Amino acid sequence: MGVAQRSRRWLVPVATVAVVAGVGTLGPVVADASPKLPSITAQDLLAKVQTAKVDGLSGTVRSEADLGLPAIPGMAPGSRELTDLLSGQHTARVAFASPDKARVSLIDNQAEQLWTTDGTSAWAYDSSKREATKLTLPAHKTAKPEKALPKAYDPQAVAKQFLDAIDPTTKVQVSGTEKVAGRDAYKLRLVPKTDKTTVGSVTLAIDSKTWVPLDVTVMPRTGNDPAVELGFTSVSFDVPAASSFTFTPPKGVKVTDQKVPAAREHPESAPPNRGKPVKPGKPGAERPDKPTVIGTGWDSVAMIRGANAAGLASNPAAGPLAQLLAKAPTVQGSWGRGKVLTTKMVSALITDDGRVFVGLVTLDTLQAAAAKAPR
Amino acid sequence: MSPSEAPAEATEVTEVTRVTATRPSAGRHTVALFISELRLVFGRARTQVGLGVLAAVPLLIGIAIKLSGNSGGAEGFIGQVAGNGLFLIVASLGLSLPFFLPTAVTVISGESLAGEASLGTLRNLLTAPAGRSRLLAAKMVALTVFCLVATMTIWVSGLIVGFILFPVGDVLLLSGSTVSLGEGLLRALVIALVISLSLLGLAAIGLFVSSLTSTPLAAMAATFGTFIVLGIMTAIPQLHAIHPWLLMYRWQSFADVLRDPPYWHEIGRNLLLQAGYVAVFYTAAWARITSRDIT
Numbered sequence: 001m002g003v004a005q006r007s008r009r010w011l012v013p014v015a016t017v018a019v020v021a022g023v024g025t026l027g028p029v030v031a032d033a034s035p036k037l038p039s040i041t042a043q044d045l046l047a048k049v050q051t052a053k054v055d056g057l058s059g060t061v062r063s064e065a066d067l068g069l070p071a072i073p074g075m076a077p078g079s080r081e082l083t084d085l086l087s088g089q090h091t092a093r094v095a096f097a098s099p100d101k102a103r104v105s106l107i108d109n110q111a112e113q114l115w116t117t118d119g120t121s122a123w124a125y126d127s128s129k130r131e132a133t134k135l136t137l138p139a140h141k142t143a144k145p146e147k148a149l150p151k152a153y154d155p156q157a158v159a160k161q162f163l164d165a166i167d168p169t170t171k172v173q174v175s176g177t178e179k180v181a182g183r184d185a186y187k188l189r190l191v192p193k194t195d196k197t198t199v200g201s202v203t204l205a206i207d208s209k210t211w212v213p214l215d216v217t218v219m220p221r222t223g224n225d226p227a228v229e230l231g232f233t234s235v236s237f238d239v240p241a242a243s244s245f246t247f248t249p250p251k252g253v254k255v256t257d258q259k260v261p262a263a264r265e266h267p268e269s270a271p272p273n274r275g276k277p278v279k280p281g282k283p284g285a286e287r288p289d290k291p292t293v294i295g296t297g298w299d300s301v302a303m304i305r306g307a308n309a310a311g312l313a314s315n316p317a318a319g320p321l322a323q324l325l326a327k328a329p330t331v332q333g334s335w336g337r338g339k340v341l342t343t344k345m346v347s348a349l350i351t352d353d354g355r356v357f358v359g360l361v362t363l364d365t366l367q368a369a370a371a372k373a374p375r
Numbered sequence: 376m377s378p379s380e381a382p383a384e385a386t387e388v389t390e391v392t393r394v395t396a397t398r399p400s401a402g403r404h405t406v407a408l409f410i411s412e413l414r415l416v417f418g419r420a421r422t423q424v425g426l427g428v429l430a431a432v433p434l435l436i437g438i439a440i441k442l443s444g445n446s447g448g449a450e451g452f453i454g455q456v457a458g459n460g461l462f463l464i465v466a467s468l469g470l471s472l473p474f475f476l477p478t479a480v481t482v483i484s485g486e487s488l489a490g491e492a493s494l495g496t497l498r499n500l501l502t503a504p505a506g507r508s509r510l511l512a513a514k515m516v517a518l519t520v521f522c523l524v525a526t527m528t529i530w531v532s533g534l535i536v537g538f539i540l541f542p543v544g545d546v547l548l549l550s551g552s553t554v555s556l557g558e559g560l561l562r563a564l565v566i567a568l569v570i571s572l573s574l575l576g577l578a579a580i581g582l583f584v585s586s587l588t589s590t591p592l593a594a595m596a597a598t599f600g601t602f603i604v605l606g607i608m609t610a611i612p613q614l615h616a617i618h619p620w621l622l623m624y625r626w627q628s629f630a631d632v633l634r635d636p637p638y639w640h641e642i643g644r645n646l647l648l649q650a651g652y653v654a655v656f657y658t659a660a661w662a663r664i665t666s667r668d669i670t
Contacts, residue, residue, distance in 0.1 A: 006665075006666035007666065009661070009662040009665055009666050010659075010662045010666070012658045012661065012662055013655060013656075013658040013659035013661075013662050016654050016655050016658045016659075017655050019654075020651040020654055020655055023651075024620070024651065060640070093638075105550060107631075107634070107638060109627055109630075110451060110452070110469075110549070110627060110630035111451070111549060112549040112550055112551070112634060114550060114551050125551040127549045127550070127551065128451060130454070130455070130547075132551070233640075247551060248552075249551075250545075250547045250551060250552070250553045251544075251545070251547075251553070252455075252458045252459075252547065253547070253551075
């Protein structure tokens with residue numbers, strides 16, 4: 001066996017590397033090839049979406065958020081803090097049956113968090129703590145007990161919010177087709193006409209048979225990576241069995257019984273608005289009063305009173321948030337003085353007199369809104 | 376490894392033997408080679424000591440939990456051991472995965488070819504009619520069997536210790552539903568299987584490194600060094616773009632077996648990744664061993 005012949009054997013592992021790398025990187029691309037579908041106008045598609053009604057579905061939802069939030073020092077990885085939920089990847093199994101049964105289980109690393117309701121009672125279960133919380137829902141409220149569940153994992157709900165926001169400020173177009181969760185879908189692209197917002201575009205993938213949105217992608221104005229992507233990786237439109245929405249507390253699990261206060265969500269069991277970071281007005285500030293919305297459409301800004309930036313920054317108990325604020329640049333204008341926090345999607349302005357302005361807008365727009373805002 | 380390669384070559388050689396007819400059948404050769412390889416791996420004292428250490432893991436964890444009285448505060452599988460001995464299997468497997476099991480695999484795989492070379496036996500094997508490709512296949516099969524035996528040792532040990540020290544009963548899954556003890560044991564068995572398959576990528580790296588040197592210790596050190604570097608890279612968030620390609624990135628996904636129903640997606644991705652590593656490093660080891668000069 002000659003030397004050349006022998007060294008040729010090394011072509012085999014080299015070829016294997018190429019094949020493995022090729023399959024790993026190109027495989028998903030090939031699978032996502034655009035399906036051929038009859039063309040449809042944006043208006044027709046929107047109408048179909050708004051009338052879409054399914055009796056039940058189940059599937060796996062994957063969310064990926066990259067809002068460009070700063071890494072907060074001292075935040076333990078895996079802690080269920082706001083930043084954790086607003087960044088990174090999450091997978092959840094969801095099931096829904098009309099009119100009032102729903103189940104969401106968030107798949108964590110070696111743990112799971114479950115919320116389920118069968119219409120009369122709702123359960124929250126945390127596998128890492130092995131604690132279950134039972135909520136008995138008021139009888140007269142049976143029409144919308146799913147309120148207690150994280151709607152944010154329902155792409156349909158998220159999409160509706162965007163569709164509700166559509167007005168003359170938005171360009172709507174059908175921008176092709178794609179395959180989502182193995183189903184043929186139309187892509188509906190919403191582009192804000194104003195340049196005051198940080199949102200570049202919102203793309204919905206809409207199933208061509210049931211007209212249910214299967215995927216929502218929010219692109220920032222700058223950059224090529226989605227800020228938020230939320231969509232099904234697998235979906236079935238068969239109505240799940242009623243038994244899949246019931247929960248029997250297992251032995252050895254601590255159960256807490258709680259009644260739902262008539263009108264509002266329960267703070268313990270209702271999970272935070274994860275996956276809904278695109279909606280202004282929920283910055284996770286300290287129990288503020290009702291936010292005031294300034295402006296309309298894409299460049300609307302929410303104002304919350306009651307936060308004390310100066311106090312927060314000097315209070316060591318406030319921890320990481322204080323550190324973040326201490327480093328934040330200070331701006332001033334006709335509206336006063338305050339600290340600003342900006343990410344590639346969300347901007348926040350915390351004034352020294354305790355008002356917080358948050359929006360998916362540029363910093364200039366935020367300051368203009370602050371000038372117009374009531375004291 | 377490539378299961379398709381061995382039979383193909385076997386038939387090829389069988390044709391040759393039909394012509395010569397004086398040599399013993401190649402099939403018998405192969406089986407004999409595989410058996411002698413297994414005997415070699417499991418006959419070594421270090422293999423037996425290694426398996427003994429792995430068997431001691433559930434015992435140590437079990438005694439520690441028993442002595443401390445309760446594990447109520449602990450999260451995860453460890454916290455469930457006191458309530459149900461079956462979770463000792465899962466907890467021991469989970470705790471052995473980051474260190475004990477890779478160490479054992481590193482030692483055995485680093486030894487596999489370099490050990491023969493250092494003893495001078497590789498020379499005979501390379502000239503023997505058994506064939507170098509088949510020798511390599513036998514080594515890889517022996518490593519696979521070792522990975523399986525290693526996790527099964529923990530499974531059995533955890534089962535015995537868990538059933539002696541703790542109460543056992545229906546098994547609480549991550550999704551909050553319960554399954555019978557029998558199904559729980561079956562799921563623990565699947566976890567052991569998944570973990571042993573997760574170790575194959577590392578075993579293939581060890582086999583390749585072992586084919587490069589004739590010093591077993593150097594091969595072990597290099598393999599373990601690679602393992603540690605990959606572990607550090609997995610822990611650096613700035614490298615998240617390449618994380619899905621790293622050997623241990625999805626190792627923890629074995630717990631998805633304990634969901635209701637089991638969530639196979641991540642496990643499948645993990646096993647595909649391991650298959651990729653095995654394909655690359657096994658063929659590299661093959662290229663090395665078949666082009667190697669007999670010294």
